Amino acid sequence: MLDERRRILNMLAEGKISASDADGLLAAMADTETPPPVTEVKPAASKSPKYLRVQVEEHDGDRSHVNIRIPLTLIRAGVRLTALLPAGLHDQINKALKESGVDFDISKVKRENLEELVEHLAELTVDVDGGNGDKVRIYCE
Amino acid sequence: MKLPPALARFDYRTHRFWLPIFLLWPLMLLLFALIFFAGAISLALTQKSSVQDLDRFLSGLYAMICASRGTQIDVDASDRCISLTLR
Numbered sequence: 001m002l003d004e005r006r007r008i009l010n011m012l013a014e015g016k017i018s019a020s021d022a023d024g025l026l027a028a029m030a031d032t033e034t035p036p037p038v039t040e041v042k043p044a045a046s047k048s049p050k051y052l053r054v055q056v057e058e059h060d061g062d063r064s065h066v067n068i069r070i071p072l073t074l075i076r077a078g079v080r081l082t083a084l085l086p087a088g089l090h091d092q093i094n095k096a097l098k099e100s101g102v103d104f105d106i107s108k109v110k111r112e113n114l115e116e117l118v119e120h121l122a123e124l125t126v127d128v129d130g131g132n133g134d135k136v137r138i139y140c141e
Numbered sequence: 142m143k144l145p146p147a148l149a150r151f152d153y154r155t156h157r158f159w160l161p162i163f164l165l166w167p168l169m170l171l172l173f174a175l176i177f178f179a180g181a182i183s184l185a186l187t188q189k190s191s192v193q194d195l196d197r198f199l200s201g202l203y204a205m206i207c208a209s210r211g212t213q214i215d216v217d218a219s220d221r222c223i224s225l226t227l228r
Contacts, residue, residue: 067217071208071210073208074209078205
């Protein structure tokens with residue numbers, strides 16, 4: 001391709017073709033040039049988190065630090081177990097939740113929803129920064 | 142095959158203890174058998190749920206115990222440091 005371009009330029013320099021002809025030829029060459037092959041870049045497979053980490057830092061007089069690591073499989077297993085609750089208990093749970101200010105009907109939650117909830121827990125990050133240096137951080141790793 | 146936690150590492154200040162939880166596995170098996178029989182008897186009397194529900198509950202409970210592997214709790218205060226890890 002470079003040879004052809006050079007030949008056109010040589011022809012222009014020798015006066016065999018006019019500048020407009022050379023321009024037309026170069027433009028025609030550019031149209032026929034095939035674009036370089038595009039290599040498909042696949043995003044690296046996201047590493048699924050395995051643990052839910054809860055970190056609490058307290059600066060109440062003495063500095064204290066609480067670090068809890070819970071496997072997500074444990075949460076998943078616990079959620080599956082709660083799905084086996086008998087229907088009679090749902091009313092009691094709903095009542096207790098309502099008394100705590102949470103207006104939520106637990107009987108409408110299905111097993112698939114719970115699985116989805118745990119899946120999305122992986123994207124959760126909670127950062128609470130208290131004014132006096134207390135910090136709470138919840139995330140998945 | 143899923144197995145319950147076999148060891149627990151317990152750190153208190155500079156001391157480290159390894160607790161062999163696998164020694165409690167036979168006891169856990171016995172407990173599960175007791176729950177199953179008690180559940181089966183109550184099912185026979187009340188007939189409010191099926192044996193499948195009981196089976197699902199016990200397998201779910203076992204899965205939850207197995208999934209507790211890897212749990213780690215660290216409490217680091219100024220005068221004491223406690224850590225518990227299930228393996």
